[in-house]
Amino acid sequence: MARVPLPPGFLRLPLAHRALHDRAAGVIENSPAAIRAAIAAGYGIEIDLQLSRDGEAMVFHDDGLDRLTAATGPVSALSAAGLTALTLRGSEDRIPTLAEVLDLVSGRVPLLIELKDQTLAMSETDGRLEAATARLLADYRGEVAVMSFNPHSVAHMARLAPSVPRGLTTSAWDPDEWAPLDPATCARLREIPDYASSESSFISHEAADLPRPRVAELKAEGAAVLCWTIRSPADEACARRIADNITFEGYAAPIPA
Template identity: 45%
Template sequence: MSAPASASDWLAARPVAHRGLHDAALGVVENTPTAGQVAARAGFAIECDVQLSADGEAVVFHDFTLDRLTTGQGRVDDLSVAELAALSYKGSTDRIVTLDAYLDLIGGRVPLIVEIKSRFDGDLRLTRRTADIVNRRSEPVALMSFDPDVVEALRALAPDRPRGVVAEAAYTHGEWQELSDEQRHELTNFLHIDRSRPDFIAWHVKDLPHTTPALARHFGLPVLTWTVRSPDDREAAARFADQIIFEGFHP
């Protein structure tokens, strides 16, 4: 299955700024409105992440907890949108915003690739809310997730949006400790392909070359690769992928 025709001209057409064009040293924090604005002004596509608030809204934020990036503590989904917006980012004047507000800010100037975060627990509330938001809009937006259950659900929830699987070669480090052996086996071997049926793949650059992205490209699925930071990463991406998701430099 190849990407929808509506996405074929833009999905991999330009480099993708990972969590926006951020630079903490300059007070531009990842996934903030400023990082998105800077990327859009530079003409880069934007990758961002969404989490669920306590009141069921999709907010632009990467981590499941607030501690690393903000003056708050604890889980993102323990706080309402209003409570999240009241927090300060460390080293920035930006505030956490909803996906709707972020899309308004970008205004369709560049494509947006939204990663739906998941705890792999079958909870699809964030997926449904994200689909509701993008279905009401006309901007170029793609959706992706590490969780094949999310990608599978998007087939019905947002059928007109390109959907992708974020993936890597192995799921052995600490981030994946909560996965069951069955989940880890399915992800490692891409056994979900018949049900997730992605339109594109976002593959870990450190795991290139690899059979999975090679087969995806063979069958016409675009391969984006993350997170490209070094000359070696760029060389691997140029050989084995169709576009980069980058940070720390300007391509």
């Protein structure tokens, strides 16, 4: 296992959070329309993955279906066919598979893939989402990287897709915001102890917590520092004092010349 650096596009192009979505315009987060909008604007793209009942990687943020569809219950209760049949609220788009999104992006812009925690406890995973992701990325030609809040998931990706750049999604791990996650787990993850063991090459850190000394320590050791989620030019200017790049939403982040 070896550390794989982020391709240069990830450090140049702002990354559209859950793709370039605009609910008021009927362009929903993580949707094909949002993917197309980001590509057209020339942004990199960040997306989220959940696992279907039958083991397919689905591009969807939440554990549950309620917020974004007319269905209820967990994503993991439905097959890929059942999930792709669901319309996203406020649009005509349906939940896409990772395979569909990879075909849509087709290497035109950098693609940052967050594997959502499947354990709800940041504990050891069964590896199914990671295996489904690695299988699809094996033949992908384009700038791509993977990350997760769950260090066990990143370790799985190191084993299953060693040539794909990987990183940790990190935060202040405020126990009140992460409840019902065990406060002891929050305390452990707060100091990003798994960076070296997962052979990560980057972190994507909570923007408000960027001044944390551990972030500076990792950057000094060569880690690329991305951040989430920037929602204004003022917040971007502040974040860029520390972060190498941003994940943004809700405004048109400038693209460097």
